[in-house]
Amino acid sequence: MKKKKDHQRIKCPYCGRTAVLRKASYVYKERALDEYLYVCSGYPDCDAYVGVHAGTVIPKGSLANGDLRHKRILAHRMFDSIWRNGIFSRRDAYRWMQDTFSLSDAQAHIGQFSDYRCECLIQECQKVLKNNHIRIAS
Ligand SMILES: [Zn+2]
Structure with missing residues (x-):
């Protein structure tokens, strides 16, 4: 180590x-x-x-309690379903997230997100998925 x-x-x-x-x-x-x-x-x-990121001592984000860890997992799942379903490329999905929430490159990581921002991201992702007629079992 x-x-x-x-x-x-x-x-x-x-x-x-x-x-x-x-x-x-x-x-x-x-x-x-x-x-x-x-x-x-x-x-x-x-x-x-x-x-931490594999093989480093660099944290993946800020410390999170149980609730926030759970929310970040849900938010990530929602967000990933946008590019996994081909609505955007992965790269464009991150750009969309940055534009939607006015985030810098450093801020555009779900590991840095607060409870509130996770909820906002989930809602925005749901809108995009719905507009593209994609159903996600939650
Ligand atoms: Zn503590």
Whole structure:
């Protein structure tokens, strides 16, 4: 694993404590995954964490609690169905998302999204899917 200086200092947005880079098995007890997570140092009282990009110590987004993690998964599924169904290319789908929510390149990642923005994205995706007569079982 990388040296300590490579770690990013991340604060938990829920409780303000520092997040600690840990093996995913610390959280996912049942699966000893060879992955890393930034976990709130208040865990498990504060159930906030975020994964890192494979092979790096770069977080995939901001720390999220259970509700937000769930919402981000739903939002991602909706968003992916837009380009998977060929309404836009994947690249254009991201551009559409950026235009719709006035996001910079750095902000245009569902891993950075708040609860509110996840809900907005889900709604916008539903509109696009409906306009294209595509039904998604949710
Ligand atoms: Zn916390």
